[in-house]
Structure formats: structure tokens, C-alpha cells
Amino acid sequence: MTTSLAPGAVDALLFDLGRVVIDFDLARTLKAWAVELGTDPSAMMKRLAANDTFHRYETGQVTEAEFFAAVRDTLGLKLSDDALRDGWNAIFIGEMPGIAPLLARAAQHLPLYALSNTNDAHIAHFSEHYAHLLVHFRELFLSSRIGLRKPNAEAYDHVVKQIGVRPERIVFFDDLAENIEAARRHGLKAVHVRSSADVAQALDQLGLP
Structure with missing residues (x-):
């Protein structure tokens, strides 16, 4: 229509x-987190989106710390909250x-x-x-x-x-x-x-x- x-x-x-x-470009975040991109960076976000914590973070129901804990668990990362935040915000291009x-x-x-x-x-x-x-x-x-x-x-x-x-x-x-x-x-x-x-x-x- x-x-x-x-x-x-x-x-x-x-x-x-x-x-x-x-x-923005999700690949920038995954690169900053040193996540192996493979051929489809969006697949990583789908894994995050499949975790209910992502949607609850976007509606203010969980804290940043709780979200980053879910990121670490889902993607198998060992980064600090500060490092995750820096990578999360690296998504923006301009x-x-x-x-x-x-x-x-x-x-x-x-x-x-x-x-x-x-x-x-x-x-x-x-x-x-x-x-x-x-x-x-x-x-x-x-x-x-x-x-x-x-x-x-x-x-x-x-x-x-x-x-x-x-x-x-x-x-x-x-x-x-x-x-x-x-x-x-x-x-x-x-x-x-x-x-x-x-x-x-x-x-x-x-x-x-």
C-alpha cells in the first residue's frame, strides 16, 4: 500500500x-566485541533478540548490567560492562x-x-x-x-x-x-x-x- x-x-x-x-551497523559492535562475524552478522543479533532480556532491556524492565550479563552468556564473552558498553555504542556510524x-x-x-x-x-x-x-x-x-x-x-x-x-x-x-x-x-x-x-x-x- x-x-x-x-x-x-x-x-x-x-x-x-x-x-x-x-x-548504524551491527557488525561494528560485533567487531568491537571481537565476535567472529562469519557470513551473517545479523545472526548474532537474532541470538540476542531470542533472549527475552534484550526486549526487556529495550522496554526498561531490566538494567544495563542485567542486559550485559545476558550478552556475555548468549555470546560466550568475558568482557567487562565498560567494554561491552563501548562496543554496544560502536554500532553508530553517523x-x-x-x-x-x-x-x-x-x-x-x-x-x-x-x-x-x-x-x-x-x-x-x-x-x-x-x-x-x-x-x-x-x-x-x-x-x-x-x-x-x-x-x-x-x-x-x-x-x-x-x-x-x-x-x-x-x-x-x-x-x-x-x-x-x-x-x-x-x-x-x-x-x-x-x-x-x-x-x-x-x-x-x-x-x-
Whole structure:
């Protein structure tokens, strides 16, 4: 399903952070942890994701120390919490190419919000290193702070209520198809982001100069 956008059609823009605003690569973390990557680094994250502690960390239900203990157990590592934290934050590459001027442009015309599945270690890191991007957002809805993750229905319901406008008046930008589909099921307009060009095209369709 393609989202139809037109000038005057929305009252707020909602952005995922990872691979929409801030780029990342899991292989960087695994390399920092000296984990053998093999041919599929994502397989390692699947092993972590299969451990319920990962999801509970992303919804603020377990501490950083408990999460790192689970990482050590799941991946067979002997690293300290500090070393694991450094590697965990090594995942970030930098801002998505071209996104900074697009956020500045959009923020001149509409309120910007973010909805991201993340955790306290990453929040501390990107809040410091990417403040120049985050300054454009009126509010950040971060899973470990609100206790809710995409694509769960409750996450979208919570954000729509907090923003205070009808869901069909919100455009949501995300890089994962499952999150896009869930947002559309809850009435939001949604744009599947593969690069910043998708964000630029949406802003053009909304008539934002």
C-alpha cells in the first residue's frame, strides 16, 4: 500500500531514529566485541533478540548490567560492562546522509517527534553525539522510557495520544516494513525509508518548501 501525501494533509511528522536519522551497523559492535562475524552478522543479533532480556532491556524492565550479563552468556564473552558498553555504542556510524537539512526544513513547518526502539546505553550515547539532529524534535518517544516497542499496537496508541492529533494527520517514517505496516493499521500515514531521498520526496509531496 502506498501512502498518499498532499499539502495540508498532516499536522505532525513522526520519525524512527535508527537508519532514518542516525545510521548504524551491527557488525561494528560485533567487531568491537571481537565476535567472529562469519557470513551473517545479523545472526548474532537474532541470538540476542531470542533472549527475552534484550526486549526487556529495550522496554526498561531490566538494567544495563542485567542486559550485559545476558550478552556475555548468549555470546560466550568475558568482557567487562565498560567494554561491552563501548562496543554496544560502536554500532553508530553517523547521521544518515542528507537528513540534517531535511529535518531543519521540516521543523520550520510542522512539529517533529521520534518513536524509536532503543535502550538506555544508546540513549546516553546519541543524546550527546547527535544533539544537533535531536534538537529538531519536540519530543522523543523512546521504548526504554515509555515501556513500549514497535510494532506493538500500544506503542502507536501511546504516541498518537501524546501528540494529540488524529492518527491520519501524522506521517511516520521508518526503515522496517513491519513497523510501517503496523503504523498504517493504526491509521497513520507511513513512509518506508530506504534513504533520505524518501524523506525528501515526502516533504515535497506535503508542499514543505
